[in-house]
Amino acid sequence: MGKNEFLTPKAIANRIKAKGLQKLRWYCQMCQKQCRDENGFKCHCMSESHQRQMQIFGENSDRIVDGFSEEFESQFLDHMKRSHRFSRIAATVVYNEYIADRHHVHMNSTKWLSLTEFVKYLGRIGKCKVDETPKGWFITYIDRDSETLFKDKMKNKRLRADMVEDEKKEREIMRQIERAEQLLPVVENGQVSEVEKTEDKEMVGGKVAFALGGGSSRVGSLGIGKEKGEGLKDVFEDVVEGEKEKKRAKHGDSSAVGKSALEELIKEDEKAKERLNRKDYWLCEGVIVKVMSKKLADKGYYKKKGTVKKVIDKYVGEIEMLDTKHVLRVDQAELETVIPQIGGLVRIVNGAYRGSKARLLSIDTDKFCAKVQIEKGLYEGRVLQAVDYEDICKIAQ
Incomplete structure (x- = not known):
């Protein structure tokens, strides 16, 4: 049996050592070879095969880097599609799962220098929804398969039909209530x-x-x-x-x-x-909110009010500050509803009458609730006795 045969003790020991991940600094992407130490990596760089690969790289470096970048992006998104297709997850978690495969394309061979740049790139081209939070970058995979789009279209159609049916039921209930009152x-x-x-x-x-x-x-x-x-x-x-x-x-x-x-x-x-x-998100355009993020206190935005100009992915809002006119992107967890003076207009942002405009009649400071009267719509004139502060918000005039 030869010295480098498959079943020799040395070959078995080498396979055991190479089974796990090694240091990235000792990996050659062009040759797809992982070295176990600095001396091994130095010897590899001096080898003829590595020199030939570097000559090929020098002839057309941009095309090779773009090829590695496309392969890295494709494999990363495939992993997102398989493992986290419908979830919002931290980018570092996905990256650690991706590099667990020792044969993956390493990021140091791509055009992105860091994971943050790659995540911003995914959000810019519209392949993932990207959110920056105090806990880091979070991404959500956007599924653009034809089958998925068709299912989403049918789901939205069913939801619209259900909403129309609910509106019909509500109108029928209102007619029954009116007839009962007349009788x-x-x-x-x-x-x-x-x-x-x-x-x-x-x-x-x-x-x-x-x-x-x-x-x-x-x-x-x-x-x-x-x-x-x-x-x-x-x-x-x-x-x-x-x-x-x-x-x-x-x-x-x-x-x-x-x-x-x-x-x-x-x-x-x-x-x-x-x-x-009743939903776990309440942000909507056209209301005035208060910024409660202490991290923005140094910049003078803490406990300052602004108008919601745009809602991103239901949980993040673009806020235009009332005094400075600066635009911030803040998560709803760091925002708070604003209660106007008695007689002011509010929007019901959560609960049974979500989306309705109402007028503030009174405030109960002990129970942290308010009494409002709906202004327009199917329930015009209806008085709601105890509405939580979190369910109503001042409308920007």
């Missing part, structure tokens, strides 16, 4: 409405009793005199009044039941809208 008995000045007015005739003991006129009238059908007719009239009136009282009590109970059913219907509608519209 409820109206009591004004201690008297029941026209539904409860005295009718000209009542059924008493299976007979028809007519309301009798003055003292000169007679009960002709019974052939009774004036005195007896008046006595019979009093008896009939007492019976009729008793029937009226029973009927009024019955209608009073039904009105109470109707009101309670109406309140239950409104509460169910509120709960359904709350489940649908």
Whole structure:
């Protein structure tokens, strides 16, 4: 058996040593050879094969570097597509997972000098969504496959259909509420409405009793005199009044039941809208927010107010400061809603009535909530009693 055969102890030891990752400074990308120490790398650089590869590199260095860059980018994005297709993850985590393969294309052979430059490049060309946070750079893979785009299109179509169906249901519920309010008995000045007015005739003991006129009238059908007719009239009136009282009590109970059913219907509608519209993001364009990032205190932006000009990926906003007109890109976790003075306009940014404009009626500082009235839309005029400060925000005039 020769000295360098596959099953010799030396060859096995070399394979065991080369199994893991080695130092990047001792790796030659042109020859795709990893050396274990400085002496080995020096000997490799003096070899004829390495010299030939360097001659080839010197003839067209730009094309070779671009080729390595394209290969690095392609392999990096393939790893993102396989492992983190729908997640927002730190760029350093993805890079460490990528270089775990010892046969990967190293970054020092590409046109990017650092991971930060490469991440900015991915965001610039639109292949990934890039966010800079205090914890570092975060990236999200943008899937542009035809199948995925078709699925997203169908999903958006279903969502739009569901929204239209929800709007139809809400309009139907509002019509039912209006009809229920119209059917409820109206009591004004201690008297029941026209539904409860005295009718000209009542059924008493299976007979028809007519309301009798003055003292000169007679009960002709019974052939009774004036005195007896008046006595019979009093008896009939007492019976009729008793029937009226029973009927009024019955209608009073039904009105109470109707009101309670109406309140239950409104509460169910509120709960359904709350489940649908309560999200973990609240930023929207056109509202005034307060910057609460202490890292920006040195630049004078801490606790300063600005207007949201653009929302990026639902969680990041471009804020134009009110005093300096500088534009900052800040995560919503470092922003706070602004409450205007009583009577000011606000936008409901989260909860059941998300997206509606309302007017601030009062503030409860003990419970950190406010009372608002919706200005426009399907629920115009509805008063919301206890809305959290985080769910409303001042509108930029």
